[in-house]
Amino acid sequence: MDKLEHYLDQVCRYVGGPRSLREHLREELRGHLLDAAARYRAAGMPEEEALDRALADFGGPEEVRSGLEATHGHRLLPVVIDKAMQWKERTMRAKWLWASWAYLAVGLVLVLEVLFILFNVVYLVPKYQKLRYDGLIDPAMDEEQGVAWMARFLHGLDAVAGHLGAWAVIVPAVAWGLFEWRVKSENKPLIRLAALGTAAVALMVVVVLTAGSQIVSFYLGAPAAGRMVRPFAVEQAGAIDAAVNGIEQAVARKDWADAGKHADQASAALNQLSSGPALASLAPGNQPMPTGELRSHLRAASDALPEVRQAIRDRDAGRLEAALKEFSKAYGPVREVAKRPAR
Amino acid sequence: MDTELLKGTLSLLILSLLSRKSMYGYEIAATVHRDTDGAFTWREGSLYPSLHKLEADGLIVGEWEEKETGRKRRYYRLTKKGRAALEEKVQSWGELCRAVNSILEKSDGQA
Numbered sequence: 001m002d003k004l005e006h007y008l009d010q011v012c013r014y015v016g017g018p019r020s021l022r023e024h025l026r027e028e029l030r031g032h033l034l035d036a037a038a039r040y041r042a043a044g045m046p047e048e049e050a051l052d053r054a055l056a057d058f059g060g061p062e063e064v065r066s067g068l069e070a071t072h073g074h075r076l077l078p079v080v081i082d083k084a085m086q087w088k089e090r091t092m093r094a095k096w097l098w099a100s101w102a103y104l105a106v107g108l109v110l111v112l113e114v115l116f117i118l119f120n121v122v123y124l125v126p127k128y129q130k131l132r133y134d135g136l137i138d139p140a141m142d143e144e145q146g147v148a149w150m151a152r153f154l155h156g157l158d159a160v161a162g163h164l165g166a167w168a169v170i171v172p173a174v175a176w177g178l179f180e181w182r183v184k185s186e187n188k189p190l191i192r193l194a195a196l197g198t199a200a201v202a203l204m205v206v207v208v209l210t211a212g213s214q215i216v217s218f219y220l221g222a223p224a225a226g227r228m229v230r231p232f233a234v235e236q237a238g239a240i241d242a243a244v245n246g247i248e249q250a251v252a253r254k255d256w257a258d259a260g261k262h263a264d265q266a267s268a269a270l271n272q273l274s275s276g277p278a279l280a281s282l283a284p285g286n287q288p289m290p291t292g293e294l295r296s297h298l299r300a301a302s303d304a305l306p307e308v309r310q311a312i313r314d315r316d317a318g319r320l321e322a323a324l325k326e327f328s329k330a331y332g333p334v335r336e337v338a339k340r341p342a343r
Numbered sequence: 344m345d346t347e348l349l350k351g352t353l354s355l356l357i358l359s360l361l362s363r364k365s366m367y368g369y370e371i372a373a374t375v376h377r378d379t380d381g382a383f384t385w386r387e388g389s390l391y392p393s394l395h396k397l398e399a400d401g402l403i404v405g406e407w408e409e410k411e412t413g414r415k416r417r418y419y420r421l422t423k424k425g426r427a428a429l430e431e432k433v434q435s436w437g438e439l440c441r442a443v444n445s446i447l448e449k450s451d452g453q454a
Contacts, residue, residue, distance in 0.1 A: 011388075024407075028368060028417045029391065035369040036387070059386030067392025071399055 010061035016073030106196045113203035120210050121161040125154050128214055137221030150213035226281050233278040237338035239269035251317055259312045267305055274298050282337045300330035353393045358429040367416040402428050
């Protein structure tokens with residue numbers, strides 16, 4: 001009877017109209033086929049053969065269905081679902097598709113890893129070595145436990161790529177050739193995939209170590225750059241003090257032109273101190289005064305300087321004294337920080 | 344017998360059979376088989392699209408009935424519109440037969 005129900009499924013499932021129509025149609029066709037099979041059984045035919053004969057007399061399911069669809073229309077959804085199920089069945093069985101996908105994915109990972117390592121070896125690691133050579137990344141890190149190996153690793157990677165780069169291509173190529181030539185196992189495709197996956201994992205380790213070594217070394221070694229800036233910042237602070245003294249002495253001599261030159265020097269030194277990391281280097285770790293607060297003092301000093309220059313141009317000693325007092329008041333905290341010893 | 348010829352006359356046969364009495368699908372097929380001594384070698388499944396088309400056109404009407412065997416069957420009967428259509432089709436069939444026979448008679452012995 002499964003054969004009968006399957007046949008009725010094929011005929012009725014796609015016929016359009018309400019569900020009750022399909023149910024009645026199914027019942028009607030089932031009755032006809034059971035009557036026809038009963039007639040053959042009555043003539044002495046075995047049950048299964050009688051049903052086969054009745055189905056054959058009735059005609060192919062597509063033929064009957066298309067005739068019924070011409071009257072009642074057809075249902076789109078079951079057609080779409082059946083097509084999707086057929087596609088799924090074909091796809092799930094398509095071993096070549098999944099194997100190709102796996103090879104493609106592993107191959108892509110390998111290519112990206114090799115490109116990343118090449119980019120590092122050719123471009124980034126030399127720049128990193130230059131920064132170390134210039135002392136911008138603290139050389140003292142070579143002595144730090146747990147970090148020293150990173151510099152050695154990058155140095156080793158550079159050396160391997162420089163001197164053994166050809167071998168890094170030849171050895172895997174020969175190994176692969178030998179594998180394809182000698183290995184005859186029925187699991188060969190799986191072994192190949194496993195080998196490629198292992199290579200991808202190994203290269204991933206190299207990628208992580210390469211990137212990690214550079215990032216960690218840079219973060220830990222970068223404060224050395226700040227220490228190199230501090231002397232420059234202290235020098236600029238000293239230049240500002242010298243310029244202010246120069247203005248006071250020039251005014252005492254009534255040499256307004258010299259006072260103007262010193263005011264220009266003070267302005268230039270203020271600009272140098274306020275740009276880049278110079279000001280921040282005076283307060284490493286934002287202590288004892290936060291960098292933002294230092295910067296606002298420096299800005300107030302810069303704002304006071306035009307009044308100093310105007311008083312010099314006007315040759316107004318009283319006004320100049322008041323302007324210099326205002327400037328010194330704003331600049332004082334910066335001067336104090338610059339005079340403290342570096343930590 | 345050529346099934347292509349049968350296709351064009353199936354609705355006429357159905358209407359004609361139903362003019363005798365109400366019948367269900369298998370009964371129509373069995374009657375055609377019996378009355379023609381099995382001359383029509385057709386697929387019985389093709390009967391149902393024709394029945395449903397005739398019903399959709401209002402020429403016949405189908406009703407579920409349960410008779411002595413205990414099995415429910417869909418019996419079809421002719422409507423008034425179907426009876427008029429049958430008369431028209433019978434007349435057309437007669438004219439067609441006469442015309443075709445006339446050609447065949449005049450061509451007799453020349454094949």
